[in-house]
Amino acid sequence: MAITSQIRPADSADSAAGQVTPAVRLTGLTKKYKAVTAVDALDLTLEPGQVVALLGPNGAGKSTTVDMMLGLTRPTSGQIALFGQSVRQAADAGMVGAMLQNSQLPDDVTVAELVNLYAGLHRKPLPLDLVLDRAGIADLAKRRTAKLSGGQKQRVRFALAIVADPRLLVLDEPTAAMDVQSRRDFWAAMRRLTGGGRTIIFATHYLEEADEFADRIVLLRAGKVVADGSGAQIKSAVSGRQVAATVPGATLQSLAGLPGVEEATLVGDRATMRCSDSDAAIRALLPAYPQATDIEIRSLGLEEAFLALTTEEAK
Numbered sequence: 307m308a309i310t311s312q313i314r315p316a317d318s319a320d321s322a323a324g325q326v327t328p329a330v331r332l333t334g335l336t337k338k339y340k341a342v343t344a345v346d347a348l349d350l351t352l353e354p355g356q357v358v359a360l361l362g363p364n365g366a367g368k369s370t371t372v373d374m375m376l377g378l379t380r381p382t383s384g385q386i387a388l389f390g391q392s393v394r395q396a397a398d399a400g401m402v403g404a405m406l407q408n409s410q411l412p413d414d415v416t417v418a419e420l421v422n423l424y425a426g427l428h429r430k431p432l433p434l435d436l437v438l439d440r441a442g443i444a445d446l447a448k449r450r451t452a453k454l455s456g457g458q459k460q461r462v463r464f465a466l467a468i469v470a471d472p473r474l475l476v477l478d479e480p481t482a483a484m485d486v487q488s489r490r491d492f493w494a495a496m497r498r499l500t501g502g503g504r505t506i507i508f509a510t511h512y513l514e515e516a517d518e519f520a521d522r523i524v525l526l527r528a529g530k531v532v533a534d535g536s537g538a539q540i541k542s543a544v545s546g547r548q549v550a551a552t553v554p555g556a557t558l559q560s561l562a563g564l565p566g567v568e569e570a571t572l573v574g575d576r577a578t579m580r581c582s583d584s585d586a587a588i589r590a591l592l593p594a595y596p597q598a599t600d601i602e603i604r605s606l607g608l609e610e611a612f613l614a615l616t617t618e619e620a621k
């Protein structure tokens with residue numbers, strides 16, 4: 307599929323030309339679990355100050371990518387540089403803060419005690435009040451963690467992630483347990499943080515969340531980047547039309563290769579083609595298959611088109 311190259315090369319040329327060291331540079335990053343390739347030769351460069359969403363369905367490789375960036379899982383091959391340093395060096399220097407899916411919080415401490423405990427692990431932690439304030443949990447300082455709601459726990463995890471004032475925040479589905487208002491508050495806090503030039507990469511299942519809060523969306527499927535661009539670019543790339551037709555004798559390969567066709571499926575003689583240009587597709591289909599009948603064209607909604615882009619393709 308050509309969407310990645312239409313929008314922007316996965317590895318932006320800006321950083322090569324400019325002086326700025328990328329916040330994140332992943333090169334050929336690969337993780338295999340026996341037969342499963344969870345992350346497949348991923349190349350990705352993040353400029354400092356970007357808020358980037360790693361968007362994709364279950365099993366796309368988001369968590370594995372995040373875990374490798376945090377040194378929790380070793381890559382099978384490929385390289386990771388964070389501000390030009392190794393994962394270990396960047397972590398030791400307090401450059402990286404992380405918020406992981408479902409990480410456990412100890413039960414028998416207050417929020418302030420827990421944040422202080424984490425602060426003690428770092429050489430130059432931020433003052434407690436500032437951390438609590440930035441995470442929007444100043445009013446929860448004396449609350450025991452066992453008494454927190456799911457969304458409040460997420461904000462405490464966020465406080466722990468920012469304790470060392472990291473330049474890069476890596477967040478795996480940070481708003482998973484939050485209601486709409488908490489989600490908005492969370493991202494408002496994030497925006498205040500990134501005002502200071504911090505880089506954020508977060509994993510999410512939700513196109514809407516990625517569109518609303520990220521400067522850039524990297525769409526993953528089966529461990530590969532299938533699209534990379536701003537929310538508007540991704541939306542225009544994924545929206546399109548679907549052409550269905552009964553095409554006796556057609557092969558999947560020939561249908562997928564028609565101009566304007568992004569992806570094709572064939573069930574018996576019934577072909578369904580997701581098109582970037584449905585007019586071009588039909589103009590090419592008819593001379594190639596004059597026997598085609600029952601042709602239908604319909605517009606794909608955004609969510610539907612997104613799903614089409616993130617499920618297995620035939621091309």
Ligand SMILES: Nc1ncnc2c1ncn2[C@@H]1O[C@H](COP(=O)(O)OP(=O)(O)OP(=O)(O)O)[C@@H](O)[C@H]1O
Pocket residue numbers: 339342343344345362363364365366367368369370371511
């Ligand atoms: N420890 C593991 N052992 C074997 N396979 C794994 C392991 N961790 C992940 N995988 C596989 O790697 C692929 C990518 O998984 P990953 O958790 O990175 O996806 P994801 O995009 O984060 O999905 P989700 O949104 O469900 O968290 C999946 O096929 C998953 O089953």
